[in-house]
Amino acid sequence: MTISEADLSRIAASVDEDRLWRMHMEMAKFGATAKGGVCREALTPEDNQARKLLAEWAAELNCHVSMDAIGNMYIRRPGSDPSAAPAATGSHLDSQPTGGKFDGAFGVLAGMEALYALDAAGITTTRPIEVINFTNEEGGRFQPGVMGSQVYARPEELDRMLNVIGQDGVKLADALAETRNVLGPLDDHPFKADVAGFVEAHIEQAPRLEETGNTIGVVTGIQGSRKYSVEVIGEEAHSGTMPMRRRKDASLAASQMVVGLHRLMEDPADVIRFNVGRMQAYPGAPSVVPGRVQFSIDFRCPDDDVREALGSQIAGLCKALAGPCQVNVNEIQRSNTVPFDKGVMDMIRRAANRADAPNMDLLSGAGHDARNMAALCPAGMVFVPCKDGISHNEAESATASDLAAGARVIAQTVAEMAG
């Protein structure tokens, strides 16, 4: 059954900017940092508190809460046809160690606001609607990130992920057991269940919407990426005595690599993204020539051919710049650019226009859970601006009015998907 234009407009009008903002501020208390950001890494006590509050709101909405074997949570609003596959929206409540209030949380809370708006508009859809809170999107504590949606789409990876050991030495399965303990008994949700469509709201994490004066980004896809872990092996020596000519200095070699790799990735069009986010010398004593440096590489680019060509030069360049040191370059993740569904993009564009929100098409530079959902169903994403494009930073900021515009688009889009 197709939902009427009038109903869609009524749903958009029922989105409550103040309620949505209050939900963000309530969530931001869990893991709040002194600098106004959030440290709420996956399956920590802070994440568990956020999950608990989400379940309380679901109860207030008379929605059913279930959880799957990797900890993804599903808030289900019934439709008139209980056997129909649901329309889904959502994102993640976990954050980077020094993250902001909106990355991830907005996608979950825009979904919850859509449910409140549907109630307020008195709409019952044909299909059920599910708001999903995916586990461990950020991947700071447990690697890799985008884990919950990845296991949802590829359940064969569950066992491997449950055995991942976090930065703090905790096994994921043990952290998840504690999460279950905090949340109390919940029904099980299967992986890879039939879904009619998926749409995810998110802050843009880049400055293009802000620079162009648009409120809504109709996301065309997610750029591909290659991620590496690099280990430079030198030789520990006394820094005051060992002649320079005889040193195997891992911090010098690693620094040469980082400078050389940035040169390789230079791009006047500023499309390529390249980052060394982790870099540490061992043993880390001022008077010891470091015998080892570890660093990470995160390399992204929309063009699959360019990414293949440049990515394949990384290991060779590191070796060429290693001097007397050895270097091991391990590729730990690799994904092609994923295009989103044209039909979902059309729904998002129409919803934005219906809500008078200026909009533009754009490609996502960041990975998101929607990438994994796109393998299972028609999927898309809605971006809203964030101040100066800053995220993965405690200073991350977005306005209540832009968030509400995004929620209006999400509410209409899931309603249209749910019919």
Add this chain to the structure above:
Amino acid sequence: MTISEADLSRIAASVDEDRLWRMHMEMAKFGATAKGGVCREALTPEDNQARKLLAEWAAELNCHVSMDAIGNMYIRRPGSDPSAAPAATGSHLDSQPTGGKFDGAFGVLAGMEALYALDAAGITTTRPIEVINFTNEEGGRFQPGVMGSQVYARPEELDRMLNVIGQDGVKLADALAETRNVLGPLDDHPFKADVAGFVEAHIEQAPRLEETGNTIGVVTGIQGSRKYSVEVIGEEAHSGTMPMRRRKDASLAASQMVVGLHRLMEDPADVIRFNVGRMQAYPGAPSVVPGRVQFSIDFRCPDDDVREALGSQIAGLCKALAGPCQVNVNEIQRSNTVPFDKGVMDMIRRAANRADAPNMDLLSGAGHDARNMAALCPAGMVFVPCKDGISHNEAESATASDLAAGARVIAQTVAEMAG
């Protein structure tokens, strides 16, 4: 009273290579690592065990053990004139986190072996002889290093040092209280007490003795050094989205600085020593552009003018290479080249020749406790070879025969100083 050539030869002949080696192997058990090295940082349980064994050997030698307010231990063999200032030798029993069996320990154990040899030779000197175990020479756990001898020579720094917080969050005064607890009651020893002379044995930590086939290095002095702590301030951002042109990437800026500083310090004569031993990016997540990098600089050079000139360019070069980042360069330690006493060098040279040990003059690249003692009394040092010049490394190695040669020189030198 001058000691006779015959007595000096008898003392040298009484040095027992096996006993000296056994003492090293006993000490190396405290903090022994899987790779054959030692992790025995200052005032840890491992260091306390080493100190306890030292006190037991002192008791076996009927020597008096005392300790000062920074934890330096003094093993005193009486002389015939109890009011005379002692001749002193010694070094330190603490190690780097990934250190070897000989760095420091050899200087203390060569002193103990000298006491055994004097007993075996039936010699009573005029002055007392003191073997000193200085606290925290390495400076890995508590900064700065060479701390015990520094406070001995400048007691006004005691309070500041007692309040130093270690890498593990422990206050030095609290660690020292535990050391006292383990050792049991000991007499107090004053700082800056009158000393007739000081000689310290040490592995060379450089390959010149080995390269030239010499067994004994007559150390002419200790090269000066400047040490800095550098903080690069960037801005955290999402690594997949933030345009490169808008990033403030602290790992790129820091890498450029490290490469640029090594270029500044390039020296065809290979006299200058330059090291970045500590280097770490924060928050250290692969998908976050690092907002901060901290690194250390250890810069040494025998020529005071060259060190002044190059050192004064470090902060400016870092700023020039910071790109869009900010950088704070703090000089945390600075010392000029310290020449050793000609008279002590002569004693050492004669002692080496008396023991048929091929010897050469050389400057020490590393800092040692003898540098601080040189401010108080005629001081000098004796080097023995270590394999491939490697130290501050678990692979550090020295031969029993070279160590014994060094102990023969120490035994004669303290005996001649003590008369």
